[in-house]
Amino acid sequence: MNIDTKLISAAENLFDCHGFSATGMDRLAQAAGMSSRTLYKHAGSKNELIAAVLMTRGQRFLQRLEVDSVEALFDALAGWMSEEGARGCLFLRAQGELGSAVSEVTEAVLAYKARFAETVAQILTRQLGANANAELVEQVVILIEGATAAASYRGLDAVASARKAASLLVERARQ
Incomplete structure (x- = not known):
């Protein structure tokens, strides 16, 4: 599983269970097993990550x-x-x-x-x-x-x- 797939999967689970606003980037990074810096490198912004999750x-x-x-x-x-x-x-x-x-x-x-x-x-x-x-x-x-x-x-x-x-x-x- 590549890093983007792992990030999308973790983000989808968190957004689905906890909502979009309530799910912070630190929580997303922790769930995906990466640093906040790596998360931003791969996701761009939270809004871009949400759009990628929805598309997937x-x-x-x-x-x-x-x-x-x-x-x-x-x-x-x-x-x-x-x-x-x-x-x-x-x-x-x-x-x-x-x-x-x-x-x-x-x-x-x-x-x-x-x-x-x-x-x-x-x-x-x-x-x-x-x-x-x-x-x-x-x-x-x-x-x-x-x-x-x-x-x-x-x-x-x-x-x-x-x-x-x-x-x-x-x-x-x-x-």
């Missing part, structure tokens, strides 16, 4: 979504939450905590959410055999976002409920 996490999550149906999409989400925890979307938590004052975070959130919506559109196109309309894509994205948030206090049943609703939308689109 987003890539990891999107890789899990190489599926051919909305049902499999929700199954992948449930699997992710079983392994990673159900604390809500780290991107939306970053945006909520840091607001639009941190441009690196805002850019990372917007870029990821656009890629995520594109991924959902591709899955729906594979499942329906035609280009999915924008309204259906938006509905499924909102169901996933809602299930991700609700799972933090309702558990994985929220994902199962959203999966059923998405399946009904897909069936209706087929008619």
Whole structure:
């Protein structure tokens, strides 16, 4: 594991568990097993580190979504939450905590959410055999976002409920 990978992993864990503002650079350096000087050399600023963590996490999550149906999409989400925890979307938590004052975070959130919506559109196109309309894509994205948030206090049943609703939308689109 190279130093950047170790740093990103340690930072992701701390940000996910403790938040972005509450996690200081000294704590990050200690968790990554490096000096503060080395941390700044590799991370640049804390905001750049947050953006790198979000980008890495987003890539990891999107890789899990190489599926051919909305049902499999929700199954992948449930699997992710079983392994990673159900604390809500780290991107939306970053945006909520840091607001639009941190441009690196805002850019990372917007870029990821656009890629995520594109991924959902591709899955729906594979499942329906035609280009999915924008309204259906938006509905499924909102169901996933809602299930991700609700799972933090309702558990994985929220994902199962959203999966059923998405399946009904897909069936209706087929008619």
